[in-house]
Amino acid sequence: MPGDNAKKALIDSLNGLLADLFALYLKTKNFHWHVAGPQFRDLHLLFDEHATELFALTDIVAERVRKNGGTTLTSIGAIAAKSTIADDDRDGLAALDMVRVLRDDNMTLIGRIRAAKAAASDAGDNATDGASDDWTDQAEQRVWFLTQVLGG
Template identity: 80%
Template sequence: MPGDNARKALIDSLNGLLADYFTLYLKTKNYHWHVAGRQFRDLHLLFDEQAAELFALTDIIAERVRKNGGETLTGIAAIAARSSIADDDRASVDAMEMVRNLRDDNARLVERIREAKAAAGEAGDNATEGMADDWTDQAQQRVWFLTQTLA
């Protein structure tokens, strides 16, 4: 049976992942609101679709923290302190720079999901471990779409 340290490591990993999801959600929405240029319509819609997908998982991840007996993030400062994804609060960013940033951030998210999956395995949380596969697939699809947009 997994120990208390494994459970704490899982909670910590999930909270870091949650912070990344919130940060990437807000960054994606910022880009959705401020994208301009020849590909405006396509990127505006793509960013909105991806933001919705990111936001939908925040509650699921937070509930995994709670189901594992932990406390989750409580506000913006907690998110900022835990996120490994850099914020971008600029209103004027080149559209292709937006795409590159989001591609790279989603690739980073894949790494963080894999870390959470490993922590779930150590803690014996097969539910989180299984969900992480779906989260990875979604993030990899976002990376793929963004990569193809740059081609």
């Protein structure tokens, strides 16, 4: 039977994942609002689809934290303290640079998801372990789409 340390590590890992989901959601939405250029319509819609996927996962991940007996992030400051995905406040970023940034951030997110999966396995949380495969698949699809926009 997994111990308290494994459960605490899982809760910490899930909160880190939650922070990165919020950070990537906000960055994706920001790029959705500010994209410009010849691919505007396609990228505007793609970024919005991706933001919707990311936001939908926030509640699911937060509920996994609560179901494991933990508390979730409570503020923007808590998100910033736990996130590994950096803010991007640059004005006038070119559309393909936005795509590149989001692709790289989604690859970072895949690492966070895999870490949460490992922590779930260590803690005996089969539900999170299994769900994380779907989360990984969604992130890999975003990476694939963004990579294709960049020309493969």
